[in-house]
Amino acid sequence: xxxxxxxxxxxxxxxxxxxxxxxxxxxxxxxxxxxxxxxxxxxxxxxxxxxxxxxxxxxxxxxxxxxxxxxxxxxxxxxxxxxxxxxxxxxxxxxxxxxxxxxxxxxxxxxxxxxxxxxxxxxxxxxxxxxxxxxxxxxxxxxxxxxxxxxxxxxxxxxxxxxxxxxxxxxxxxxxxxxxxxxxxxxxxxxxxxxxxxxxxxxxxxxxxxxxxxxxxxxxxxxxxxxxxxxxxxxxxxxxxxxxxxxxxxxxxxxxxxxxxxxxxxxxxxxxxxxxxx
Numbered sequence: 001x002x003x004x005x006x007x008x009x010x011x012x013x014x015x016x017x018x019x020x021x022x023x024x025x026x027x028x029x030x031x032x033x034x035x036x037x038x039x040x041x042x043x044x045x046x047x048x049x050x051x052x053x054x055x056x057x058x059x060x061x062x063x064x065x066x067x068x069x070x071x072x073x074x075x076x077x078x079x080x081x082x083x084x085x086x087x088x089x090x091x092x093x094x095x096x097x098x099x100x101x102x103x104x105x106x107x108x109x110x111x112x113x114x115x116x117x118x119x120x121x122x123x124x125x126x127x128x129x130x131x132x133x134x135x136x137x138x139x140x141x142x143x144x145x146x147x148x149x150x151x152x153x154x155x156x157x158x159x160x161x162x163x164x165x166x167x168x169x170x171x172x173x174x175x176x177x178x179x180x181x182x183x184x185x186x187x188x189x190x191x192x193x194x195x196x197x198x199x200x201x202x203x204x205x206x207x208x209x210x211x212x213x214x215x216x217x218x219x220x221x222x223x224x225x226x227x228x229x230x231x232x233x234x235x236x237x238x239x240x241x242x243x244x245x246x247x248x249x250x251x252x253x254x255x256x257x258x259x260x261x262x263x264x265x266x267x268x269x270x271x272x273x274x275x276x277x278x
Contacts (some may be wrong), residue, residue, distance in 0.1 A: 022054060022057060024043045024044065024046040024050065024057070025043070025044065025047045025057050025060065027043050028042075028057070028060060029060065037064060037067065040064055044057045044064065048061070053084040054084075055081040055082075056081075058078075059077070059088075059090070059094060062075070062076075062077035062094070062095075062098075063094060066097075071101065075098060075102075078091060082095065089114075089115040089119040089122050092111045092112070092114045092115040092118070093111065093112065096108040096109075096111030096125075096128060100128075100135075105132060105136060109129070109132055109136075116129070123148075123149045123152040123153040123159070124149070126148045126149040127149045127159060129145050130142045130143075130144075130146045130162070131162070133145060139166070139169065143163070143166055143170075146162060146163040150163065155186060156186070157187040160183040160186070160193075161183040161193045164177070164179030164183065164196055165196060167179060168196075168199070168200055168203070173200050173203050177197055180197035180200065189220050191216075191217040191220040191224065192217075194213040194220070195214065195217045195227055197213050198211075198212075198217070198231075198234070202237070207234055210234050211235070211238070214230060214234065218231065223254060224254075225250070225251040225252075225255055226251070226256060228247040228250045228251040228254070229247065229248065231247050232244040232245075232246075232247035232248045232251065235247060245269035246269075248265055248269060249265065
C-alpha cells in the first residue's frame with residue numbers, strides 16, 4: 001500500500017510538487033495513519049465535496065476501503081482516481097496490490113507494469129511485481145525485480161528480507177543469511193528478519209544460532225504466536241521437548257491454532273508437563 005501524500009515518504013515529492021493538496025486529504029491521512037478510520041473517511045469525503053475529481057482523495061479512500069476488506073468499493077474508487085489522473089504511478093501500484101489480493105494476477109501485473117512505465121525509479125512497485133512473479137512461479141523475474149528494488153533503494157530492509165526469502169527458495173542458504181543480516185543491520189528491531197534468518201540457519205543445521213534469532217524476535221514482539229511456534233519446532237529438533245511444548249502452548253494461547261498439533265499438545269504437553277499458561 002502507498003498512501004498518497006503519506007508522511008515520511010519523499011519519493012512522491014516530484015510528482016506532487018505542483019499539485020494543490022486538499023487540507024482535508026492531509027488531515028485524513030493523519031487520521032488514517034493513526035488508525036482512526038472513521039475520521040479519515042469523513043475527511044476524504046469532505047475533500048471530495050470540495051472537488052469530486054480529486055484523485056488523491058479518491059485513491060486514499062480506496063485504500064481505506066481495502067484496509068476494511070471492502071474490495072468492491074476499493075476498486076471503484078481506484079478506478080475513479082485513475083480516470084481523473086491517468087499518469088499517477090502510485091495509484092496503479094495500489095490498484096495492482098488490490099488486484100493481487102482478489103486474485104486478479106493478470107490485472108495486477110498490468111498495473112505494476114504501468115506504474116513502472118510511468119516511474120522507472122519507483123522501488124516499491126518492483127518489490128510488489130517481484131512478489132507477484134513469485135506467486136506466478138516466475139522465479140528469475142522475481143529475483144530481477146528484487147535486485148532492481150535494492151539498486152534503487154539500498155537502505156530499505158524489507159527489500160533485503162524479501163530477497164533473502166527468495167534465495168532460500170533457490171536453495172542459496174548463505175546468500176539468504178547475508179540478505180537477512182543486511183536487513184537486520186538496517187533495522188535491528190525487524191522481528192521477521194530474525195525469524196527468517198533463524199529458518200535459514202536451521203537449514204544449514206545451525207540450531208543454536210536459530211534459537212538465538214528466535215529469542216531475539218520474541219523479545220521484539222512477544223505477542224507474535226508464530227515466533228513461538230517456529231522456535232518450538234527448533235527446540236524439538238534439539239531434543240528439548242519440554243521447551244517445545246511450552247512454546248507450542250504459548251503459541252496456541254496467543255491464538256495460533258495448529259490442528260495437526262492438537263493430539264501432541266493434548267496428550268503430551270498438557271498432561272505430562274502440567275503447563276499452565278495462566
